Amino acid sequence: MFVDKSAITKLQAAIIAIIIIIALVVGIYFAFFAGPAPTPTPTKRAIRVGFSWPNKIDPAIGNDELSTTSLCNLYDPLLWPKTVAEGGGVKAHVAESWTVSSDGLVYTFKIRQGIKFHSGRELKAEDVKFSLDRLLTIGQGFAYLFSPYVNKTEVVDDYTVKITLKKPFGPFLSACIRLYILDKAEVMAHIKTPGPYGEYGDYATEWLRTHDAGSGAYKVKDCRAEEWYTYELFTDYWGYVDPEAPTEVTVMWTATGSPSTEIAMMINGELEVTDAWLPEEALETLDKVQGIKRVSWPEMSEYYIYMNTKKPPLDDIWVRKAIAYICPYDQMMEQIYSRYTKATSCVPAGTPGYVNCQIYYYNKTLAEECLKKSKYYPDIIQNPDNYVIEFHWIADVPERELDALLLAEAAAEIGLKIQPVKTFWSKVVEEMGSLETCAHMYDILVAAHYPEAGSLLESRYHSKSCGTWEQGEWLQNETIDHMIEDALATIDPQQRYQKYAQIQREIMNLCPSLFIYDYKTTVAQWEFVVIPAAEDPANATMIMGYERTFRFWKVLSP
Numbered sequence: 001m002f003v004d005k006s007a008i009t010k011l012q013a014a015i016i017a018i019i020i021i022i023a024l025v026v027g028i029y030f031a032f033f034a035g036p037a038p039t040p041t042p043t044k045r046a047i048r049v050g051f052s053w054p055n056k057i058d059p060a061i062g063n064d065e066l067s068t069t070s071l072c073n074l075y076d077p078l079l080w081p082k083t084v085a086e087g088g089g090v091k092a093h094v095a096e097s098w099t100v101s102s103d104g105l106v107y108t109f110k111i112r113q114g115i116k117f118h119s120g121r122e123l124k125a126e127d128v129k130f131s132l133d134r135l136l137t138i139g140q141g142f143a144y145l146f147s148p149y150v151n152k153t154e155v156v157d158d159y160t161v162k163i164t165l166k167k168p169f170g171p172f173l174s175a176c177i178r179l180y181i182l183d184k185a186e187v188m189a190h191i192k193t194p195g196p197y198g199e200y201g202d203y204a205t206e207w208l209r210t211h212d213a214g215s216g217a218y219k220v221k222d223c224r225a226e227e228w229y230t231y232e233l234f235t236d237y238w239g240y241v242d243p244e245a246p247t248e249v250t251v252m253w254t255a256t257g258s259p260s261t262e263i264a265m266m267i268n269g270e271l272e273v274t275d276a277w278l279p280e281e282a283l284e285t286l287d288k289v290q291g292i293k294r295v296s297w298p299e300m301s302e303y304y305i306y307m308n309t310k311k312p313p314l315d316d317i318w319v320r321k322a323i324a325y326i327c328p329y330d331q332m333m334e335q336i337y338s339r340y341t342k343a344t345s346c347v348p349a350g351t352p353g354y355v356n357c358q359i360y361y362y363n364k365t366l367a368e369e370c371l372k373k374s375k376y377y378p379d380i381i382q383n384p385d386n387y388v389i390e391f392h393w394i395a396d397v398p399e400r401e402l403d404a405l406l407l408a409e410a411a412a413e414i415g416l417k418i419q420p421v422k423t424f425w426s427k428v429v430e431e432m433g434s435l436e437t438c439a440h441m442y443d444i445l446v447a448a449h450y451p452e453a454g455s456l457l458e459s460r461y462h463s464k465s466c467g468t469w470e471q472g473e474w475l476q477n478e479t480i481d482h483m484i485e486d487a488l489a490t491i492d493p494q495q496r497y498q499k500y501a502q503i504q505r506e507i508m509n510l511c512p513s514l515f516i517y518d519y520k521t522t523v524a525q526w527e528f529v530v531i532p533a534a535e536d537p538a539n540a541t542m543i544m545g546y547e548r549t550f551r552f553w554k555v556l557s558p
Contacts, residue, residue, distance in 0.1 A: 045247045045555040050254030050275035052396045058208040059180035060138040068545025075180035075214035085538035104168040104491045111159040115238045117183040118219040125161040129153045130184040142178040168489045170496045174450035186213035217551035228252045244554040255396040273525040279399035286524035296522040297533035300448035300542045302348045305514035306472035308440050313387045318374040320511045324360040325367035326410045336402050340517035346507045348518035353453030353500035357508050381415030391441040392423040400443050429469045442472045447544035453500040473512040530554035
């Protein structure tokens, strides 16, 4: 056994700590809230919503959970995802119609007239071109969706824009839900020179950290960038806004690794909706408070344990497979993640193009057989201190320590030494920026950026995503790259989905990750807040960020 006094001791300590926290909160509840908990009275329909941090509100930079939430509220995308009830896919938004050339290379979009930016200017085709050009130049955020394909963007007239591709990209229209439109004039008014982008200076990246240049239903009112942002309703918004939508939303950093703090904030009426990272015990506690309920909605997201395929000893596929067979999947699901569904592929079930291809399960005998085939065997079990595998678990989500400890405990059974390391999300993103600083293992949830399996396959396993938080495996496999590119270039959806299935099976054979569960967003909220996707899954788009489009929410009178 190689985990300090055994992983069991640490696991027990972690569980005890959670029990103490819950007991403390329940004690506070019964001491001070013996009667029904007071329902906070919304002021001007203002709500506060918890998240993990940071918040990158620049459309050319942000692409995680909070950032996409902000983008969906501050900006309008070219197209909008349909709900489950609408049959999935995409629908008109900034672009009210479009045509596609017979060779699938030229997309001509007709821009809706009368859309106002927060500055009061009208959104036109020139703004669409500017936004796509800026995204491609900066090369962060969702740029990877477009950079391999876009050849040029042309303004045909004030309300027509033409995008020509270098090569076919089957899901191009789906990807356009991630093309958020900026006010060109507003951005140009706030550039700083000199900067890395020539005549465009810094492209206003500094200013856009704390301000917006959008046309969305909300605009930035104020912020303390490391702690909170407040968005206020834009009264001249062109699209649908529920009559009872919140007039003001503050997104707050609550996923600090202290569930007791967030529980207290909810009970004390200092928060209306929690972040999605509370452990099961905390959710159960809040669900028992009168006026608060736990809710969930589906999302095309999967929870993985990354394995760095370039960092010894995980550069050996047989070590990775040994870990894949010793991983206590069922125990994790029963003890930690019972609210989710066990994963059956490298993309979540229900995603267009998904196929059930999971081949790994807990089997100590198979794990030992795989380990014996490793180039590091038998030294890896005779001198385990020379082969320590660091598992950097996400401290913002406390329950993830438990799966790190469970995996370490199981791996010790076959002689492997996995060392859990508490690491906050901001540090994880920094570490994963280079192969040299990237750890052996991470436990991370990743969402599809558009409604197809190809979105996750590309962001998770194509070489171009190495150096981002979405791929800590550093797979860099030319065959996989080619297969992904070929699938994405396939125009016919059914043929494309068949190719996605082949890719999923091949990735499973390469074993770059552990596939733990298919995710659904689960939060606690005050009952006077109504979230459409939580009320009925048919209202969900299943795309990260879009379920928290606040113009569709309601804040009811108490």
